Amino acid sequence: MATFRPGDPAAVTDLFEQIAPRYDQLNDLLSLGLHRLWKRQALLWIGPRPGQQLLDLCCGTGDLALLLAERVRPAGSVLGVDAAAAPLALARQRAERRSWLPLRWLQADVLATGLPAASADGAVMAYGLRNLADPAAGLAELHRLLRPGARAAVLDFNRPDPASAAGRRSAALQRQLLRRVVVPVASRAGLREHYAYLEQSLERFPTGSVQESLARGAGFSQARHRPLAGGLMGLLQLVA
Ligand SMILES: C[S@@+](CC[C@H](N)C(=O)[O-])C[C@H]1O[C@@H](n2cnc3c(N)ncnc32)[C@H](O)[C@@H]1O
Numbered sequence: 001m002a003t004f005r006p007g008d009p010a011a012v013t014d015l016f017e018q019i020a021p022r023y024d025q026l027n028d029l030l031s032l033g034l035h036r037l038w039k040r041q042a043l044l045w046i047g048p049r050p051g052q053q054l055l056d057l058c059c060g061t062g063d064l065a066l067l068l069a070e071r072v073r074p075a076g077s078v079l080g081v082d083a084a085a086a087p088l089a090l091a092r093q094r095a096e097r098r099s100w101l102p103l104r105w106l107q108a109d110v111l112a113t114g115l116p117a118a119s120a121d122g123a124v125m126a127y128g129l130r131n132l133a134d135p136a137a138g139l140a141e142l143h144r145l146l147r148p149g150a151r152a153a154v155l156d157f158n159r160p161d162p163a164s165a166a167g168r169r170s171a172a173l174q175r176q177l178l179r180r181v182v183v184p185v186a187s188r189a190g191l192r193e194h195y196a197y198l199e200q201s202l203e204r205f206p207t208g209s210v211q212e213s214l215a216r217g218a219g220f221s222q223a224r225h226r227p228l229a230g231g232l233m234g235l236l237q238l239v240a
Pocket of ligand 1: 009012013016017057058059060061062063081082083084087108109110111125126127128131132133
């Protein structure tokens, strides 16, 4: 059985190539549809407006890119970037069914997109930062791509702070949910190792306050991490 090492870009891309056909269905099932609400929170922070050029980094099958694209018409556009071909192919199919939306797609590592600096009016990254080889480098690249004053939203699992009792309780609950619900459900789809990766990737993911410091170090003028879903998820709200 394959194991997927967090921080290894080839292994991570491989993982998402393999789960792509079941990804949306499992997301709805495992979050009871709540991932849509959390994504809306990211969208609210960005406040997309007609005419803007926006980025969805680690776009996967394109949930956020599609939502953003509805709001930047006319004249604006959204570029979805992902390293894996299979989720991008699904994103393209979804976009083809709504061909009026101003969407483009790029297969690339978000740590090296080759996109021009200060070219985006806003960006989202949902469940992407935790998967990067170097989250600090991811924040630096995100900052490089944004115009001064532009907003970014980074949504992901929250890594509770082990220094506090509340953080330790939250981490224990998260572990139980992952081990007793997420992994067993994913196992039925033949994706045990793929979803066991979630807990491993969280172990190397910075806490909210460390993410705030990393973001300020990357040049963001404002960085605020908000726990969502009782601390299971987190939204890093950024201003370049
Ligand atoms: C958990 S999925 C999230 C997809 C989507 N943003 C969502 O929330 O539904 C993570 C995505 O990040 C992509 N990814 C991981 N590492 C990446 C990297 N270094 N560069 C670009 N995409 C990456 C994966 O291929 C995958 O599609």
